[in-house]
Amino acid sequence: MEARPKLHYPNGRGRMESVRWALAAAGVEFDEEFLETREQLHKLQKGKHLLFQQVPMVEIDGMKLVQTRSILHYIAEKYHLFGSDLKEKTLIDMYVEGTLDLLEMIITHPFLKPEDQQKEVVSMTQKAVIRYFPVFEKILRDHGQKFLVGNQLSLADVILLQTILALEEKVPNILAAFPHLQEFTVKISNVPTIKKFLEPGSKKKPPPDDVYVRTVYTIFAP
Template sequence: MSGKPKLYYFDGRGKMESIRWLLAAAGVEFEEEFLETRDQYEKLLQGESRWVPDVSAGAHGGDRWDEDGADQSHPQLHCSKVQPLWEGPEGKSFVLKDHGQDFLVGNNFSWADVHLLEAILMVEEKKADVLSGFPQLQAFKARISSIPTIKKFLEPGSQRKPVPDDKYVETVRRVLRMYYDVKAN
């Protein structure tokens, strides 16, 4: 397949938001087709191919998804492979606070950094001052947010989706027929 990858999903975050983040972080331009009807969804399910671009180079902490790096822990992080930047009260670190690295996996920008930033920003949407007592996480957020591809994705008008609203929830329910076509046995 040539050209830009096309994502098929609802016009909202959901499980696709992490994919958008990773593609944007890797500098991969992508198109989207938003599911709005059950027919679109069923056509997608009947499709024969599923194509996922290889955006791993440079986005995981090495040249490829290496065996002892970021990929073996996906979708969860192994503490032995990732140096958390979490701090306790009064800035006291529970783990290696100053491991001399700017990123979570080695000294390379990886998907782990992208996912942590995404999580931080989502929590801040609920409680804006959540990082007020955590200078290491504040510094991490600032550092990762300043990477050009991430900075571009955080700008207004990007393909990043807003907080889900009632319209989004209703569309998902309608397309997936959740809470609608439930039949008694």
């Protein structure tokens, strides 16, 4: 029996949340070993488990994978979330890279000074509705399909949905001007594996709170 992937990261979203989303979308059960102290991180580093001394780290297929995008690529390729040919794979990769640029703003937001957080919400909202969402709205409008690429769920759909839902937590009406993205959000949220992940009790992490922020500072402070 194939061993379940094991995820090493603090007990919160961060850069590991996209990995959780990808595995869940693929219907893959996984285990987690949460980092809570600097000593745990140092143990991984001293044991040469972290290629660049950083997490996220995912144990899968006898490997210890690091670097979020590389982990996502491996999962997408292994579990058929990367299209049917080179053209589709490249489109998926391009869409994911763009979306992750936006998602990075959401990931770092809780670690800003309180006086800067509202400014950053305004900034990420502007970037979403001016730069990113119009691109995906046009893609969906032009090809009239359920998914961003091809005729099956891909990593591009998963990461875009993750990003939309995270933004809606901060700006509930952020999709008001994007009817195709509204429809996309409903449809992808109802893909059975994703619907299960969105239900209470799943391994989807809640929005970052002060406890998570303090834990991260404790683990990674220089």
